[in-house]
Every structure is written in C-alpha cells, then in structure tokens.
Amino acid sequence: TQGGGMTGGGARPGQQQATPNRAQNRSGPGAAPNACIDIASLSPYNGKRWKIKGRIITKSDVRKFNGARGPGQLFKIEITDGSGAEIAATFFGTGVDQYFDQLKTHQVYYFSGGSIKQGNPKWDRSPCVITFDQGTCIEEAEDDVAIPGLSYSFQSLAQIQQGEKDSIVDLKGVLSEVRPCVQITMRDGKIRPKRSLIIWDNSGPEGSSHIE
Secondary structure (H helix, E strand, O other), rough: OEEEEEEOOOOOOOOOOOOOOOOOOOOOOOOOOOOOOOOHHOOHHHOHHHHHHEEEEEEEEOOEEEEOEEEEEEEEEEEEEEOOEEEEEEEOOOHHHHOOOOOOOEEEEEEEEEEEEEEEOOOOOOEEEEEEEEEEEEEOOOOOOOOOOOOOOOEEEHHHHOOOOOOOOEEEEEEEEOOEEEEEEOOOOOOOOOOOEEEEOOOOOOOOEEOO
C-alpha cells in the first residue's frame, strides 16, 4: 500500500486536497502511467508522462539566490533505482516550500510529472536531470531492499590526473593541508571567496600523489 501522497499545485474544483498520509490517484489524459520505468530510460522525449520508483540518496540544503527575475530558492536531490542508475532533480520556488520538509534521505518514493532535460557533464553524473515543477506527483512508497543506497566508484589521485577535464569523480584520500581563504575576482567582476585544499594518497610512480 502506498502512503504519503504529495502532489504539486492545489486541489482542482470539486476535489479534496490530498493529506500527507494518503497517496493521491491521478487520472485523465495528463496522468502519469501506472507502470514505472528505469531511470536509465528517462529522456526529454518522455515529456511528463513517466513514473519512476527510487530512493533519495542525497538531499541538499535550501539555497537562496538572486536571479534576473528577482530572489529565488532551490534545493536538489539525487535518486537511485533498482538498477543502480542515478539522476539529479531540482526543486525551485514554491516547490521548495512544499517538498523540502516532506522528502527524507534514504526513503523510497514514486516520482512522476517532472520536466526532463539533458544534463551538463561538467556538473551532473547522469545524462539527464529532472526539474520538479507544476504537475509534479511524489508518493511515498514502502521500503524496497532491491533499491540500493548511495554508492561510490573511488579512484586514486594518479588515476584522476590522467582523466578527462571537468569529469566528475569519487575521490578518497588524506586532507593534508587547508589553505587560507582568499578573495578572487570573477569574470563578471564579482568577488568570491576561495579556499584550496591539498589531498594526498599513496598512488603514483613514487608512491605519493598530491592534488589541489
């Protein structure tokens, strides 16, 4: 039995607002399909007619920002499914108010109705990412042991230094130095703080590697 239904937007006229402990059923031409698909099968061509079952493996804090349209807010989650595939998802604006406190790390949910777009290899682990917006439907599911938790693929510093620029990696090493925070000027003229960390491990031809 599914519980904890959470649906984006308010109730339609004549409908009762869903409560946190009841899954919301959606029907009609715009409804998400009942059958779940794998995260690896998601693409922008799915539109909003898709549904996945996954575990939240990471959840960020709420970040405030000032954009061209004024102040805003967002938070991000990462989801994994039974195949071990992962995808990142972002909530903006009122979605932050609605979902941030309700979604819990390590719990399993049904997700549907978000917008899918191509990911940026510089920042995203997966080929696609999700933006949850109007029409989103998130339902709490029973725990599923077939869906793993957070997993890593650690590389040594020697391997990382041979890798492609801007690729995302998992790193395990010793934090050997924390350098003082300095102010740097960005290309747009804004000043930002920067702090460098020195990491060491025992890989490399001489049995010692450092990276900043």
